[in-house]
Amino acid sequence: MAGLDSGPTVPVWLAEDDLGCIICQGLLAWPVTLPCGHSFCRGCLKGLWRAGPSWSCPTCREGDAQPLRLRKNTLLQDLADKYSRAVGEGPDPAGEGPDPAGETASPAPGPAPQPPRRAAQQPVVASKNVTEVGQELANLVEQLVDIVRSLQNQRQLPESGPDNKLNVPGTVDHSLASPKLVTSNTPEQKMRDILRDLEDIQGKLQEKFTGKERLEGQRQVKTPESQASSSCPLTGRSCLASWLVQRAISPTFDLRSLCCSLEVSEDCRKVTVSHFPQLYDWSCDRFTTCQVFCSQAFSSGQQYWEVDTQHCSHWAVGVASWAMSRNQTLGRTRDSWCLEWKGTSQLSVWHMVKETVLGAEKPKVVGIFLDLDQGKLAFYSVADQEKLLWECPISAPLPLHPAFWLYGLNPGNSLTIRPVRA
Known part of the structure; x- marks a missing residue:
């Protein structure tokens, strides 16, 4: 580590994202590392945990029923300070001083310490009405x-x-x-x-x-019918079905990214939570959580595929770039978007650790429409008739893969990429 002290230049291998907190999207301030290995600003983590009785990692959800001791990761703090000095921002004041002995994650009175933000991340905001x-x-x-x-x-x-x-x-x-x-x-x-x-x-x-x-x-907000009528001369549900079928694909699961807790069918279109860990060869592309990508990647054009979710109690489906970290969860990164169904009867969309709750009705079949020409991602419920659940703008510098997450505590849970029906 002595090489980091040789001068103010930022090492070519070090980027701000490497020292960033996914909760505040800023440089780590008084970083703490959880038993699962993920690191966050102490203030951000305590602020997130203050609202509830559970102490779990916001990335992988691993945690404990008891308050966790939050001890400063001095190595990360040193790197963050050196990075700040190298880019001309000075040391991080929040990183100074010892971590109080016996400090735990239990809720405490008073506001949580807030990490500093880089000047480039603090645009001037006009007064709000x-x-x-x-x-x-x-x-x-x-x-x-x-x-x-x-x-x-x-x-x-x-x-x-x-x-x-x-x-x-x-x-x-x-x-x-x-x-x-x-x-x-x-x-x-x-x-x-x-x-x-x-x-x-x-x-x-x-x-x-x-x-x-x-x-x-x-x-x-455009309804599915209005979107369809703008793309073809017909009207109604039949038009929308035809409009989506014309862009239908049938992606297959990529075995390189497959978590050892999952197994796939012979045609690579059904993924199931295994009753026993699978002895796959080690790969840096393999997820550590119950997630998997599809082999197909898209950087332009329009694609549509459908996923049968009836046999899974907790899942997420969406898109992500291949560069997504293999120990992070779909929808909690900058390069991933997803629709998630929770076992507690809640349907949400996720991106960059931000959740938008849509309702309490579980779709039996989810249709995913990726329009990279227009920069849009849409989720449909298509079991009986097409219903638009959510549409959002999307921008990604890297190609996007269909991505899937199955909660790993229920062996036998499965998701299936089904043929698109007109």
């Missing part, structure tokens, strides 16, 4: 409502599905399991009161600030 502030408040309250509902579900269903990986014996107050013991002073009652108050605030904010904007936004 009342409507914009109201919309931000409404979004914040919506997130708080989701958090409280999630906590409420965890208390009511301690044995709940695969998304509650950390719910092990001892993490739930079993004195609350019997309805006979519930009184007005129990945590459940208090949580219901908090949820009711938050929902009241949410309704008032939506009525005052966001009702009109959301209504106009819904009017401007």
